[in-house]
Amino acid sequence: MNERLYVAGEFYGIQKYVLGITAAGGGQAKRLRARSFVVQALEQIVVEELRALGSSELIMAGGGQFVLALENSQAAQPRLLEFRRELQERLFKELGGELSFNLGWSDSIEQARHARELERRRPWAEYMTGPNGWAHERMRLGNIYPPCDICGKRRETVTWSSDGPPESVCERCNSDRSIGTQIPHVQGVELAEHDSDIQLLGRGLRFRHASSGAAVGDGGRALHRYVPVQDDRKTLLTFEEIAAKAEGDELLGILKADVDSFGRLIAKHTKEGTLDALERVSKDLDGFFSITLQRAISENAEWKYIYTVFSGGDDLLLVGPWSVMLDFAATVESMFSSGPGRQYGLSLSAAVSFMPPRIPIRHGVHRAETDLKQAKGGSKNHCATLGGVWDWEDFRRILGKGRQLVKWWTCGVKKALLRRLYHIAASAEPGAQLWAWELGRNFPPRNSPHDELRLFREWGDRVLANWEAGTMNETRAALLYALTATRMIRSKDERRGR
Numbered sequence: 001m002n003e004r005l006y007v008a009g010e011f012y013g014i015q016k017y018v019l020g021i022t023a024a025g026g027g028q029a030k031r032l033r034a035r036s037f038v039v040q041a042l043e044q045i046v047v048e049e050l051r052a053l054g055s056s057e058l059i060m061a062g063g064g065q066f067v068l069a070l071e072n073s074q075a076a077q078p079r080l081l082e083f084r085r086e087l088q089e090r091l092f093k094e095l096g097g098e099l100s101f102n103l104g105w106s107d108s109i110e111q112a113r114h115a116r117e118l119e120r121r122r123p124w125a126e127y128m129t130g131p132n133g134w135a136h137e138r139m140r141l142g143n144i145y146p147p148c149d150i151c152g153k154r155r156e157t158v159t160w161s162s163d164g165p166p167e168s169v170c171e172r173c174n175s176d177r178s179i180g181t182q183i184p185h186v187q188g189v190e191l192a193e194h195d196s197d198i199q200l201l202g203r204g205l206r207f208r209h210a211s212s213g214a215a216v217g218d219g220g221r222a223l224h225r226y227v228p229v230q231d232d233r234k235t236l237l238t239f240e241e242i243a244a245k246a247e248g249d250e251l252l253g254i255l256k257a258d259v260d261s262f263g264r265l266i267a268k269h270t271k272e273g274t275l276d277a278l279e280r281v282s283k284d285l286d287g288f289f290s291i292t293l294q295r296a297i298s299e300n301a302e303w304k305y306i307y308t309v310f311s312g313g314d315d316l317l318l319v320g321p322w323s324v325m326l327d328f329a330a331t332v333e334s335m336f337s338s339g340p341g342r343q344y345g346l347s348l349s350a351a352v353s354f355m356p357p358r359i360p361i362r363h364g365v366h367r368a369e370t371d372l373k374q375a376k377g378g379s380k381n382h383c384a385t386l387g388g389v390w391d392w393e394d395f396r397r398i399l400g401k402g403r404q405l406v407k408w409w410t411c412g413v414k415k416a417l418l419r420r421l422y423h424i425a426a427s428a429e430p431g432a433q434l435w436a437w438e439l440g441r442n443f444p445p446r447n448s449p450h451d452e453l454r455l456f457r458e459w460g461d462r463v464l465a466n467w468e469a470g471t472m473n474e475t476r477a478a479l480l481y482a483l484t485a486t487r488m489i490r491s492k493d494e495r496r497g498r
């Protein structure tokens, strides 16, 4: 018998679960936050319970996934089978099948991960089958009428009316709500037999508060995920309020990013048996997403409106004012490439999609996901946004050009001209003649006394001179940036009235 048994586990469907709330608008930010927290706490409970099965070593954890090594014994496999069955049962009862848990084990990491993947194809198998085949009584959801206003999956039992229009919700969503009110103060969480703050999977959890002074990391794991708050430092900003902080159009930017080819790196290390190296790289990556970036967000005023949906393991999902998210995407990439990227020879791909704040953000996330696939489709190490897929250097140049155009607009360049230029650049066959016509008729003269306007004219001339050089896509993206960023200043009252 092999000395070590590798156990690979994952919560599957996290994004769908976290974003799977029916409410848009006002309460959305708060509810997402609670669910995101629940997922992190679940990962912690499961890892701790598994480690209690015997002497163990945690090889990688983060982002709802983990791999650990258990001491092998006759009893180990039956115990794991029982653990999996029992955990699926608790999870199903608690979350009604919205989030599944897969666990596989074997005497190599690769095989354990493969076994976990096979589990994915038969979700809830342990729980739904009994000694006599399918346990039909477990497949029925029972009477859920009248359904919960938030999840629609369980029966409503409680009505709230304290913050907004009354809502009737189920017990689980009610508990999420109480989690939501204790955040954003929570820094971490630990399992607690007594004096627990909340119950999850039948286990008591105690919050660690920022003020308690206890360093996160001794026992509990850091669960702090930055979210923007009002000046009272208690109330979460809504997504509408976050979008209103954007330059120009009040749109949200959804930033999704992940490490390129991380799966291949795991496979390489497991094949070569370099587990220490794997442990180090996955810990450093998780540290980058869950600690380094979170610190950068919470300690810099320019990022204070960024809302963390999740950030850990090897990826992140953030929401913020669209203009801020474009800048932050570039910042994440430079921090990554000068940090773990350089150390381990890894690159990062990202997508930023824009959306209005009044619809459920899962729509914007879906777009960002599709775009991210595009960014990874070719050579990876790219960013998909503003209507194209760019390598990082091009992306930074576009942002610079876009900001420059905004500056020229503040110096008197008409928005109508920017719009016409955008249409020329965006047409299937952009016409040099049309651009030349605009240059002759509507651009400031080459000898304009105003420095900025002269620079604008020089830019227009340069675009025409480089017409054949394939820079039109960048010009189009920069103009799109400028059009989105230039909005007539409206009074606050007008803003409220909309």
Ligand SMILES: [Zn+2]
Pocket: 148, 149, 150, 151, 152, 153, 154, 169, 170, 171, 172, 173, 174
């Ligand atoms: Zn509910």
